Amino acid sequence: MKPFLSLENLNKQFGQFAALNDISMTIEKGEFICFLGPSGCGKTTLLRMIAGLESCEQGQIWQNGANITHLPPEKRDFGIVFQSYALFPNLTVFENIAIGLRQQRASKVAIEQQVNHWLETIGLPEIGDKFPGQLSGGQQQRVALARALILSPGLLLLDEPLSALDAKVRIHLRETIRTLQKQLGITTIMVTHDQEEAMAMADRIVVMNHGVVEQIGTPQAIYQQPASRFVAGFIGVMNFLDLAGGKKGGKKGQPHIIGVRPEDIHLTASAAGSADSLQIPVRIERTEFQGPLLRVECQLIDCSSTLRADIPIHQVTTANLTPGTETCVWIEHRRMQHFRQEEAV
Ligand SMILES: Nc1ncnc2c1ncn2[C@@H]1O[C@H](COP(=O)(O)OP(=O)(O)OP(=O)(O)O)[C@@H](O)[C@H]1O
Ligand SMILES: [Mg+2]
Known part of the structure; x- marks a missing residue:
């Protein structure tokens, strides 16, 4: 079977600056993928290219058997949640969640039923009449999640959705997202620079650095068999020992570095x-x-x-x-x- 999402040799230049360099990967239906890496490594740029919010001059993007490389965002099949809550402040929670259905000219009854269903699902059945400014950060992100999911997109894109929240809310909401994602079986890509969050949530992690993919693998594989010194140092704690070539414990010949947890x-x-x-x-x-x-x-x-x-x-x-x-x-x-x-x- 073909993968659900396929990125083929993507490059992104901003003027002279190469933000992404030959990115390729395949993502299976239902997978939870995290793009993980330090600030500026290109995570958001890559996510935005998948959404069509950033143009793609080199390479191809395939989703569900279709070449979507040059499709505008509104023709693509995804829901997105950003770090900042990005809800419309002058609309009630109900209307924020209902926006997509209204644009599709769904019936009043269908809208009522669907929005209430999603308010239940995110655990906030009573807040439909409130305005975003009256909600906590965690509540606003739940609403943003409902808004992203109400049209049953094939792909959920999350750009640091938890990073503006305090630690306790963050851990609670990451469980909510993970449970909901598994229930719906929705293919999900989440950008984060928090390795602990990526380890806790992802089926597979894509570790990025300076616009290139350093490693793709399960959290366990990335922790236990880091593919490069960068990955080894970025994920968890790693001691590095600089042993001269030929010394006991070293591979003979060339000088190299030993990493040990x-x-x-x-x-x-x-x-x-x-x-x-x-x-x-x-x-x-x-x-x-x-x-x-x-x-x-x-x-x-x-x-x-x-x-x-x-x-x-x-x-x-x-x-x-x-x-x-x-x-x-x-x-x-x-x-x-x-x-x-x-x-x-
Ligand atoms: N529109 C743009 N014009 C010029 N440079 C850009 C543009 N968008 C992003 N960049 C640059 O591309 C690089 C990657 O940016 P990106 O936002 O993808 O990083 P990121 O991994 O999401 O970082 P962060 O964790 O800080 O959000 C950065 O050096 C950024 O300055
Ligand atoms: Mg970013």
């Missing part, structure tokens, strides 16, 4: 299994109690690098972790990621 650094040989591990002498710099784990910052004795180790709290035994103590850490070879030196930034 804090949870894969052990303070006792027994925890790691000594033969398959790299042993590194360190000096304890400081420790930080974090509830389920103890975060230990150490300084490598042989060089200037520092390491961050996360030790499960129940494994912190009588080991002397007083700052200044010299000890060893162990890293299993199979937990090390190898990156080429020239990728270093």
